[in-house]
Amino acid sequence: MKRNKATKKIIQHVLMGTFALIMIYPLIWMVSSSLKESSSVFVDSHSLIPKGFHIENYIEGWNGFAGITFSTFFWNSTVITVIATVGSIASSTLIAYGFARIKFAGKKIWFICMMLTMMLPFEMVMIPQYIMFNKFGWIDTYLPLILPTFFGIPFFIFLIMQFIRTIPMELDEAAKIDGCNTFDIFFRIIVPLIIPAMMTSAIFSFYWRWDDFMGPLIYLSTPEKYPVSLALKLFSDPNSVTNWGAMFAMSTLSILPIFIIFFVFQRYIVDGISSTGMKA
Known part of the structure; x- marks a missing residue:
């Protein structure tokens, strides 16, 4: 029996290691290519x-391009990622609290929408969004990328709302007895819990916005305003020789912030998702 269990564990670890290697192989290849001579990246791929x-x-x-x-x-x-993340989490939390705790007309209809x-x-x-933002005069500015996040992100609203539902209503009632109003309950009771x-929503928002x-x-046309995701495209030039080594080097650096954010705050992802799933 012990040998069978040991054999199963070995097989499981080998399979998991193999699948993990397959998953991270493109990342390893990119880092390796960033250290190769540009002309040999695909020759010695x-x-x-x-x-x-x-x-x-x-x-x-x-060194970039054209002095940028x-x-x-x-x-x-x-700038885009931080402001958009703060806006999306602040607005989504407030909206989620409204759906989870406040009674108002048409609540179910608005939630379905x-x-x-x-x-x-x-x-x-x-x-339609481009036409609307163009009429607002927001093209070639960061406003189309940032301002909509201040009106809530549906996925984050749902995630946070489910988390709020796991908090006993007795805490709200006790706070009302102590003289707290709706906003006091939100900021003093709900938000700390x-x-x-x-944090889970903030992590998702960060790397969604960073990788966008x-x-x-669509909205930016001035190179000085480009984020990293769009600037990497400038390395690829069909009319000349592409500097693949430099492109993969900057691609490697571009994923470092995401890795740092994920590994520093990964425990919040586990806590947030596991706690959210406790109550449907």
């Missing part, structure tokens, strides 16, 4: 060990 470590790829990539360094692109991504928006593909609303759900390519591609 089967090898993960560079023949020579070309650190100059990172220097050339960081990647420090500008990283700063642009940081909100859930239906989660099913709409971006391609369906892309053109739903931090795991808020389509939004900046």
Whole structure:
């Protein structure tokens, strides 16, 4: 029996290790390619060990284009991501509290409408949004990328609302007896208890906004305003030789903030999702 259990564990670990290697292979290949000579990236693509470590790829990539360094692109991504994340979490938390705790006319209808928006593909609303933002004069600004997040994100609203429902109503009633109004209950009772759900939403929002390519591609036309996701596209030039080494070097640097945020706050993801699923 012990041998059978040991054999099963070995097989499980081997299978898990194999699948994990398959999943992270593209990432390892990208990091390896960032250290190769640009002309040998695809010639020697089967090898993960560079023949020579070309650190100059990172220097050339960081220098950017037309006098615009990647420090500008990283700063642009940081501004968009941080402000949009703060806006989405603040608004989504307030809206979720309203759906979970406050009674108002048409509550179920508004909730259904909100859930239906989660099913709409971006391609369906892309053109109407562009026409609307163009009439507002927001094209080539960060407003289309940031301002809509201040009106709530349906997925975050649902996630936080489910978390709030796990909090006993007796806490609200006790706070009312002590003289707290609706906003006092929200800021003093609810918010401190739903931090795991808020952090989970913030992590998702961060890397969704950091990796967003389509939004900046549609609304931004000035290179000085490009985020990292859009700036990486400038490396690919069909009319000349593409500097693949520099491109993969900057791609490697671009995923570092996401890895740092994830590994620092990953416990909040587990706490937030597990606690949210305790009550339907």
